[in-house]
Amino acid sequence: MIEILNPTLLARAKDSGALVADILQTLKSRSTVGTNLMDIDRWAKAMIIEAGAVSCYVDYAPSFGRGPFGHYICTAVNDAVLHGRPYDYPLANGDLLTLDLAVTKGGVAADAAISFIVGDARPPESVAMIETTERALAAGIAAAGPGARVGDLSHAIGTVLGKAGYPINTEFGGHGIGSTMHQDPHISNTGRPGRGYTLRPGLLLALEPWVMADTAQLVTDTDGWTLRSATGCRTAHSEHTIAITDNGAEILTVPTQAHP
Incomplete structure (x- = not known):
């Protein structure tokens, strides 16, 4: 399913995006040495409920997972990259x-x-990997706009990731979003320009470049959800929800508050 949102729903999408961004930045500021992943999940739950919002994860039960996810946020550490179960x-x-x-x-x-590094350590390889996913995300957003094709976004993302030397996994990537979290079209993190669905104003997309330092192969953790690098190497992941506008693309997941 592909949804095209009207102006009323687009205004609501901005509210949802701001809430997600503010919660993430608050949780980042609280994630210090010694913070437990279960505390992060509890804090996320409290902020979501206080805002009158609903988690997309608690009852999420796709074919690749093992039953409902059962938590309010994904927390992936080091070699974990996607669907990290707290x-x-x-x-x-x-x-x-x-x-x-x-x-x-x-x-x-x-x-x-x-993605960010906890505490005061700054491993250069980890910093570079995070920055690469952020640059790839920016490139994908810059390629988005009315008349662009999905392949244009994939190509822009993949060019940044590939030039940095990271293997690219195509099993999981970006996606359409609207009344539900995961919709068509799928947006691979690499692809050929000029191919795929043509973007239209009112379309929402979640773009999410992610990489693993030295492999493109994933393994599933014993929890049935968490996806890790097959080699145990570190990983990074950056994502924004954007709205296609008449003139380009607008990032919806931008914080509205100042965060430390």
Whole structure:
């Protein structure tokens, strides 16, 4: 299903996007050495409920998962990259943490992810990997607009990731979003320009470049959800929800508040 949102729903999408971005930044500021992943999940739950929103994850049960996800946010540490299920783990100095959050408010969903390093350690390879996913995300957004094709976005993202030397997995990528979290079209993190669905104003997309340092192969954790690098290498993931406008693309998952 592909949804084209009217102006009323687009306004609600902006509210959903701002909420997701603000929650993520608040959680980033609280994620210090010793913070438990289960605390992050509890904080996310409290903020979602307080805002009158609904988690897209708690009852999420796609074919690739093992039953309902059962948590309010994805917390992926180090070699985990996607669908990281929170568990009893205190963060250590230098951990590479990815927080991925999707909520629905006013009937419209928004989805975003951030990767960052916990504490005061700054491993150069991890910093470079995070920055690469952020640059790839920016390139994908810059390629988006009315008349562009999905392949144009994939090509822009893949060019940045490939030039940086990272293998690219095409099993999971970006997606359409609207009244539900995951919709068509699928947006691979690499592709051929000029191919695929033609973007139209009112379309919402979640673009999400992610990489693993030295492999394109994923393995599923024993929890049935968390996807990790097959080699145990570190990973990074950046994501924004955007709206296609008459003149280009607008990022919806931008914080409205100042965060430390």
